[in-house]
Amino acid sequence: MEKLLSLCRHPVPLVPVLNRVTLVSQRFSHSTEQQSGIVRKARKYLLNRFAQFVKGYEKFLEKNFPSAANVYRVFLFGTRDFYKDMRQYLSLARSVRSKGKGVKFLNRKELEIYYRMPGEMIRVAPVLLMSTLPFANYVVFPLAYMYPKTLLSSHFWTLQQKTEFAIIDLRKRLFNNRPVFRCLQERLRSIKGQELFQDWARILSLLGSGVHPEVEEVIKCTPLFEGEPYHISTIYNNHVNGLLRMHGMHMGFSRRRRLEDRALIIHEMDLAMAREGISGMALDELKWACFLRGLNPINMKTEDMVAWLTKWTKISIKLESKSLSLLLHCPILLAYNHPTNWVLIH
Numbered sequence: 324m325e326k327l328l329s330l331c332r333h334p335v336p337l338v339p340v341l342n343r344v345t346l347v348s349q350r351f352s353h354s355t356e357q358q359s360g361i362v363r364k365a366r367k368y369l370l371n372r373f374a375q376f377v378k379g380y381e382k383f384l385e386k387n388f389p390s391a392a393n394v395y396r397v398f399l400f401g402t403r404d405f406y407k408d409m410r411q412y413l414s415l416a417r418s419v420r421s422k423g424k425g426v427k428f429l430n431r432k433e434l435e436i437y438y439r440m441p442g443e444m445i446r447v448a449p450v451l452l453m454s455t456l457p458f459a460n461y462v463v464f465p466l467a468y469m470y471p472k473t474l475l476s477s478h479f480w481t482l483q484q485k486t487e488f489a490i491i492d493l494r495k496r497l498f499n500n501r502p503v504f505r506c507l508q509e510r511l512r513s514i515k516g517q518e519l520f521q522d523w524a525r526i527l528s529l530l531g532s533g534v535h536p537e538v539e540e541v542i543k544c545t546p547l548f549e550g551e552p553y554h555i556s557t558i559y560n561n562h563v564n565g566l567l568r569m570h571g572m573h574m575g576f577s578r579r580r581r582l583e584d585r586a587l588i589i590h591e592m593d594l595a596m597a598r599e600g601i602s603g604m605a606l607d608e609l610k611w612a613c614f615l616r617g618l619n620p621i622n623m624k625t626e627d628m629v630a631w632l633t634k635w636t637k638i639s640i641k642l643e644s645k646s647l648s649l650l651l652h653c654p655i656l657l658a659y660n661h662p663t664n665w666v667l668i669h
Contacts, residue, residue, distance in 0.1 A: 401479030443476035593639035617654025
């Protein structure tokens with residue numbers, strides 16, 4: 324509370340100052356060619372003065388209000404990183420639309436930004452917009468600091484918060500694994516007598532007994548997800564709802580299309596990981612990749628995360644657009660009985 328009171332008494336005027344600098348820069352940029360040299364000098368002068376102001380203000384807070392200084396850094400670095408990723412996302416979105424090739428030409432990091440940023444921008448937009456109003460930062464910044472998971476994007480979170488929030492989200496998703504598994508079991512009898520009946524029945528039996536099938540066994544059953552009974556267009560509504568919740572998606576409009584889009588972007592991430600090498604990923608990147616795919620990586624060794632993601636990608640690279648429904652079920656097929664997941668829900 325003392326931290327928040329300090330912040331309220333000495334609000335962080337970061338966004339208004341940025342707005343003033345941007346506005347002045349925009350006005351100068353519309354000058355004539357004869358004034359272009361003056362514009363560049365003025366812009367450089369303004370940015371230098373702003374940098375000096377930020378540096379001096381940070382020192383002032385550190386000396387007189389150390390708690391408020393910590394909050395200030397959160398918003399300073401968070402705003403910088405958010406703006407950087409937002410610009411890259413907008414550039415990627417334009418490229419995706421103009422080239423007409425979808426997301427296939429993006430590398431892994433670009434795909435992750437393209438996947439994450441729409442949700443991040445929606446979450447943080449109210450805070451950034453309200454902070455531009457007169458005196459609003461007296462209320463907005465303390466509230467955002469108190470409820471970072473709801474009001475701020477991951478750019479403003481500490482490493483500890485990123486882990487805590489990822490665990491909270493995954494725990495909610497894991498409670499939907501069993502309903503989806505039951506939906507898979509219910510449709511088993513619809514393929515009785517078909518060639519893959521025994522193979523699929525064995526996989527479901529293994530999952531029910533506490534172990535996971537081999538990658539080759541899962542790939543062999545891919546045709547079951549290309550049409551009846553497990554293609555996205557043929558599964559029942561309660562199965563669709565379970566998949567949405569299992570992947571942390573809302574239950575609103577265009578549910579099946581959004582599931583297809585989610586499967587497609589994860590598939591492209593998998594292909595990029597396979598191309599660029601999973602073993603070369605940083606530790607935080609490995610953890611994020613596991614969380615996204617339904618596995619709790621906390622307390623896992625790096626080599627174990629690499630091995631699990633390798634299994635996942637071996638399945639993913641064998642899939643085509645018509646069989647991507649299988650990818651949506653891989654959190655069940657590869658992580659349903661994983662010990663680190665059971666820790667979260669038992």
